Amino acid sequence: MMIIKRIKQVKKIIGLKRRQGKTIGFVPTMGSLHEGHVSLVRIAKKKSDFVVVSIFVNPTQFGPSEDFKRYPRDLKRDCRLLKKEGVDVVFFPPVKEIYPSGYKTYVEVTSLSNVLCGASRPGHFRGVTTVVLKLFNIIKPDIAVFGIKDFQQCAILKKMAKDLDLDIKILTGPTVREKDGLAMSSRNIYLSKTHRQNAAVLSQALRWAKKAVQAGVHDADGIIKKMTAMIQKKQGKIDYIETVDQDSLARVKKLQSNVLIVLAVYFGKTRLIDNIVV
Amino acid sequence: MMIIKRIKQVKKIIGLKRRQGKTIGFVPTMGSLHEGHVSLVRIAKKKSDFVVVSIFVNPTQFGPSEDFKRYPRDLKRDCRLLKKEGVDVVFFPPVKEIYPSGYKTYVEVTSLSNVLCGASRPGHFRGVTTVVLKLFNIIKPDIAVFGIKDFQQCAILKKMAKDLDLDIKILTGPTVREKDGLAMSSRNIYLSKTHRQNAAVLSQALRWAKKAVQAGVHDADGIIKKMTAMIQKKQGKIDYIETVDQDSLARVKKLQSNVLIVLAVYFGKTRLIDNIVV
Numbered sequence: 001m002m003i004i005k006r007i008k009q010v011k012k013i014i015g016l017k018r019r020q021g022k023t024i025g026f027v028p029t030m031g032s033l034h035e036g037h038v039s040l041v042r043i044a045k046k047k048s049d050f051v052v053v054s055i056f057v058n059p060t061q062f063g064p065s066e067d068f069k070r071y072p073r074d075l076k077r078d079c080r081l082l083k084k085e086g087v088d089v090v091f092f093p094p095v096k097e098i099y100p101s102g103y104k105t106y107v108e109v110t111s112l113s114n115v116l117c118g119a120s121r122p123g124h125f126r127g128v129t130t131v132v133l134k135l136f137n138i139i140k141p142d143i144a145v146f147g148i149k150d151f152q153q154c155a156i157l158k159k160m161a162k163d164l165d166l167d168i169k170i171l172t173g174p175t176v177r178e179k180d181g182l183a184m185s186s187r188n189i190y191l192s193k194t195h196r197q198n199a200a201v202l203s204q205a206l207r208w209a210k211k212a213v214q215a216g217v218h219d220a221d222g223i224i225k226k227m228t229a230m231i232q233k234k235q236g237k238i239d240y241i242e243t244v245d246q247d248s249l250a251r252v253k254k255l256q257s258n259v260l261i262v263l264a265v266y267f268g269k270t271r272l273i274d275n276i277v278v
Numbered sequence: 279m280m281i282i283k284r285i286k287q288v289k290k291i292i293g294l295k296r297r298q299g300k301t302i303g304f305v306p307t308m309g310s311l312h313e314g315h316v317s318l319v320r321i322a323k324k325k326s327d328f329v330v331v332s333i334f335v336n337p338t339q340f341g342p343s344e345d346f347k348r349y350p351r352d353l354k355r356d357c358r359l360l361k362k363e364g365v366d367v368v369f370f371p372p373v374k375e376i377y378p379s380g381y382k383t384y385v386e387v388t389s390l391s392n393v394l395c396g397a398s399r400p401g402h403f404r405g406v407t408t409v410v411l412k413l414f415n416i417i418k419p420d421i422a423v424f425g426i427k428d429f430q431q432c433a434i435l436k437k438m439a440k441d442l443d444l445d446i447k448i449l450t451g452p453t454v455r456e457k458d459g460l461a462m463s464s465r466n467i468y469l470s471k472t473h474r475q476n477a478a479v480l481s482q483a484l485r486w487a488k489k490a491v492q493a494g495v496h497d498a499d500g501i502i503k504k505m506t507a508m509i510q511k512k513q514g515k516i517d518y519i520e521t522v523d524q525d526s527l528a529r530v531k532k533l534q535s536n537v538l539i540v541l542a543v544y545f546g547k548t549r550l551i552d553n554i555v556v
């Protein structure tokens with residue numbers, strides 16, 4: 001497994017593989033890898049000949065008061081994990097390699113980017129689409145794999161790929177969960193012991209909501225009210241709980257199958273997200 | 279020469295040529311071609327094996343009160359011209375092919391885009407960078423050629439290509455002029471006979487300024503004042519005359535070699551641009 005820091009070098013190696021007729025699979029990450037990332041790597045391995053994983057904590061997707069600096073980083077552990085999975089290249093560029101001095105170009109998927117997490121984190125998705133487009137241009141993968149835990153991110157990146165005529169298939173992998181149901185996230189390590197225990201309520205509330213809809217409850221407001229109560233009882237501070245259309249992310253008032261329930265909740269200072277399709 | 283309207287089809291044909299080892303040259307245009315465009319096509323022919331010219335009057339780069347609807351269109355004449363030059367493919371997509379319903383993704387080169395023409399035409403360069411990035415993704419050229427008459431556009435597109443790690447060499451071709459010095463432009467046909475005659479003052483003023491700097495005049499304000507008087511005497515309404523750095527487009531007060539003088543001037547309702555490097 002090669003660990004490469006420079007754009008020029010990674011382009012060269014991947015170009016060589018492409019000319020050999022190999023298909024390229026790509027999993028962009030911010031490192032601090034967990035079983036969720038591993039599951040995406042396994043999808044990439046299955047669907048392509050040569051797998052590249054990027055590890056880049058992207059400053060442009062963090063707000064000024066967010067956790068860019070303290071975001072967990074552990075390259076050694078990450079590489080050990082990726083090597084075991086048979087990854088071919090780890091692309092690990094310094095910030096200045098991706099955003100050299102005088103950097104000015106940004107890409108934005110309008111309207112999808114300013115609801116839900118985009119409303120709470122202004123500029124976040126502009127940072128995500130910009131770095132992912134750059135990484136796509138550098139790696140030029142045939143397929144790229146993202147975790148559906150970040151549902152809005154997946155919707156926005158699929159839209160970007162379609163709108164910009166990229167020849168890249170965006171695949172999504174299911175959310176991997178801890179035993180008690182908490183969605184795996186690199187940010188879970190921020191949680192205190194109590195918050196960690198309480199945070200299991202997020203997936204419980206989502207599963208409860210799905211069952212309620214399947215049992216014939218269609219009123220979004222009622223469902224959201226009940227979920228809010230469940231979560232607040234466990235000290236969660238609601239950022240948002242919404243019921244939306246999977247493609248447009250527009251709010252849906254009458255719940256039926258295929259509607260997406262999405263939430264963002266603070267436990268202490270840690271913001272967690274999760275979602276379920278009912 | 280093939281004339282192709284669909285993205286899928288043009289991707290297929292160019293993909294085939296690329297796999298045959300041919301380099302792809304690309305000249306994006308809005309049609310209504312003149313000798314300026316032809317000179318760019320000749321550069322592309324010289325520098326690549328397979329030349330694609332796009333003809334697309336791009337709605338997203340026109341303001342609501344601008345001339346999108348009346349912008350001159352003459353596909354037959356354009357194709358006759360391009361065939362004579364040995365162009366391989368004319369890509370002529372309908373608006374709905376480039377911007378299908380629900381289109382949402384835009385790319386922007388910040389700071390370079392809101393000065394000069396960008397200040398007078400808000401959103402113009404966001405439209406330009408978006409359509410050019412899309413065309414680049416569709417055509418995947420090795421080189422692309424743009425006219426230096428649109429100096430700011432060239433600076434912005436070079437920056438975009440660098441920032442987004444595109445493997446495309448952006449080349450520029452010199453401004454082609456009428457006998458009296460007026461820079462060729464598809465919009466010149468809008469001019470009344472008197473305005474057409476008077477418009478020659480733009481290149482005269484620019485050449486006068488260059489000579490003045492070469493003769494040792496360094497005061498930008500003085501030069502601009504004199505140019506303004508020359509142009510106003512010929513009924514030109516100044517949008518802007520500025521002296522700027524070629525890369526950053528930042529204003530330069532002390533004129534010396536390599537400074538760029540740029541201007542935009544209305545004759546009647548027709549807005550003309552021109553520039554010179556001193």
